[in-house]
Amino acid sequence: MNMDQLKRQAAGRALEEVRDGMQLGLGTGSTAKHFVELLGERVAAGLKVIGVPTSEATRLDAERCGVPLTTLDEIDHLDITIDGADEIDPELNLIKGGGGALLREKIVAAASDRMIVIADDTKWVPTLGRFPLPIEVIPFGLGATRRAIETAFAACGVSGQMAVRKAKGGAEDSHVFVTDGGHWILDAQLGRIVDPPGLAKALSVIPGVVEHGLFIGLASSAVLAGGEGIRVIERRKPKGD
Ligand SMILES: O=C[C@H](O)[C@H](O)[C@H](O)COP(=O)(O)O
Missing domain, CATH: 3.40.50.1360 (Rossmann fold)
Known part of the structure; x- marks a missing residue:
């Protein structure tokens, strides 16, 4: 099958x-x-x-x-x-x-x-994190939001590259993927999320983060x-x- x-x-x-x-x-x-x-x-x-x-x-x-x-x-x-x-x-x-x-x-x-x-x-x-964690963000102030997310990652014992999601099938310089809500997505390569509930809480309180993919x-x-x-x-x- x-x-x-x-x-x-x-x-x-x-x-x-x-x-x-x-x-x-x-x-x-x-x-x-x-x-x-x-x-x-x-x-x-x-x-x-x-x-x-x-x-x-x-x-x-x-x-x-x-x-x-x-x-x-x-x-x-x-x-x-x-x-x-x-x-x-x-x-x-x-x-x-x-x-x-x-x-x-x-x-x-x-x-x-x-x-x-x-x-x-x-x-x-067994542990979440091999799949890049999607974080939906407001485009305004993205630099500040990224820095706050990195701080939250460090506090939760994870780190990894983040990239703004591009529209499917596009080249490197293609358009940014825009969600149904009109926001952007950062995909974070974390590898292993040791404390998913803790990271979920830390991400939820960051201004500029609309939502994250931890359910x-x-x-x-x-x-x-x-x-x-x-x-x-x-x-x-x-x-x-
Ligand atoms: O945003 C997409 C959703 O969270 C999907 O449910 C998830 O990506 C799984 O999709 P698929 O069933 O295509 O693997």
Whole structure:
């Protein structure tokens, strides 16, 4: 089975948790896209759900697949958010934002009773940090924001190169990647994040940092598809801890 088939398998397993009448957060990325497509098939067959997309890309996919959409202004909570991740550790802490959707993804996940992470099992790591940590920033005052981030890194026992993300497929001098919220992303090569909750807190208080890709205490379970089959890992602590 190739990677794409594994992603679809994980998406299919998460779909089993969806019930008639649910309000769903719809994640972003290649794995979440499989979920939206499979959900669309169930909607066409009569399932009644409504979704909140975490990006413009997912909004377009959901519309194409016939999944009815709403916003967090029109409903007061979500039952489940189903989303992919770039890395997942044994505490179900995540790195997200490889596709640049971390801000809306975190807002939607935080508004959900449960978050199910779907992934192929290469995303499962003993320690977060091999995947560059995305940090969404305001372009104004970027130099000052970068220095504050470096100070936060040092205080949390990590260090590494940071680079402003460029738009995909572009050359070195190509345009800066701009998020759905109109911000930029710094990708930080940290290698090994020893204290993800501590680093998350330190980054969150920096003026100029809009959001970061550390999702701490948000995932309720992870569905991992691999050569050996599907593994479902439940979070031990309650949401928010
Ligand atoms: O911003 C993008 C999201 O956080 C994605 O969920 C994450 O990058 C995983 O994407 P994929 O399923 O394509 O590996």
